[in-house]
Amino acid sequence: MVRRFGQVLGIKPEFVEEYSRHHAKLWPEIASALHEAGLRNYSIFQHRGQLFGYFEYIGPPEEYAQRMQALARAPRMREWWDLMEPMQIPDAARAPGEWWSTMNEVFHLD
Numbered sequence: 001m002v003r004r005f006g007q008v009l010g011i012k013p014e015f016v017e018e019y020s021r022h023h024a025k026l027w028p029e030i031a032s033a034l035h036e037a038g039l040r041n042y043s044i045f046q047h048r049g050q051l052f053g054y055f056e057y058i059g060p061p062e063e064y065a066q067r068m069q070a071l072a073r074a075p076r077m078r079e080w081w082d083l084m085e086p087m088q089i090p091d092a093a094r095a096p097g098e099w100w101s102t103m104n105e106v107f108h109l110d
Contacts, residue, residue: 001061004108007053007100010089016046019087033074037067051088053100 011019023044034042038059045052059067071077085099094101 001058003057003061003064004105005053005055005057006103006105008091008103009051009053009100010049010091011046011051012087012089013049015087019051019084020046022083027076027080029074029076030080033071033077036074037071038063039071049089051100 034055038057040056040058042055043053045054057064057067088099090099091101
């Protein structure tokens with residue numbers, strides 16, 4: 001079963017190029033951790049100060065929260081987030097515990 005996620009987050013204008021450069025050279029430990037967590041087809045788009053992230057989770061639904069907790073503990077993940085977060089602007093209306101605001105899927109076509 002595939003669960004799709006769309007998320008939004010602001011980015012400070014002065015960091016758009018730097019943010020893109022970091023993601024063009026994603027650390028191998030981060031890519032491995034995302035893959036081990038069951039995340040696939042992960043993309044981040046940027047448009048006018050907004051980031052849109054899309055990914056698919058392919059693991060068992062009942063393991064999602066546990067896998068996201070394991071992802072947060074992955075080697076170098078906190079270091080990566082500490083590098084990325086100062087460039088980002090989280091939505092003030094995001095759900096408690098979220099950094100990226102999760103969107104509701106309203107349409108999908110395979």
